[in-house]
Amino acid sequence: MISRMTHFTINVIDQQRAIDFYTNKLGFKIVTDVPMPGGDRWITVCPPEQPDIEIILSPLTRGRLTPEEIGQWKTLAESGFFGVGLFTAKDIYATYEELKLKGVEFKKAPTREPYGLEAILKDDSGNWFSLVQLH
């Protein structure tokens, strides 16, 4: 039986820029930063209070995508296609104001929803996340 999830991937356009976004703007911590063959880097980050899940910042250019496919990915990202996940915050209003001051783009300000207060933020590659203060 599968017991836990430990890693998941976020595709990013520029790995270095994504590191800056996730660490300096969202406040995540780098869990692993390992140089790999061919000049690649294996980089994972985690939310500050959840060190046991690693988010892999996987650059698009390092996969097996053609330039055309990368272009298509960017177009889809810009259209808001990639909803990646959900983060929680203890105080969504404070988090929202802090992230806005840091230049994080929001598609939705904190709004009361059936499951809690929700805002929607976008990363620097166009992936979007719900930010939720659960009831």
Added chain:
Amino acid sequence: MESYQKAYLYKRIAVAKLYMDDHFCEKLDLVKIAETANFSKYHFFRLFKEIYGLTPLNYLTSKRIEESKKLLSGSLTIIEVAHQVGFDSPTSFSAVFKKHTRITPSHFKYTMTQEALQKGANPFLFVPGCFAQSRGWLKNSNIEEPV
């Protein structure tokens, strides 16, 4: 109107928190931090604790310790790190660091150094096989895959 005032308060608190994030290496006190967001120190203290669950100065200390962890992973000495994150002396830094992490800065630095050596010697200990394979790292590498 009420929600507008609330949003304005949250924004001011966030300004003060970001001020601490940007100036943690300087000498800061509650009055100075509160002033950055036009609060009295009492009002600021109460609101900050209510929102973040810890006092402004406890937050500042946590920030300093987190930043020191990053620096200790590099080549700086413990004395240099202590000063760079805003402690007056290495002794007070070591005491606070140990209180927060339960290990000494030198122990932490040793652990980080060993981990960095291990990562350099055998990076595939840290990368799930499916990713290494799909990216061609195993095929193109002269680094031996761990048994």
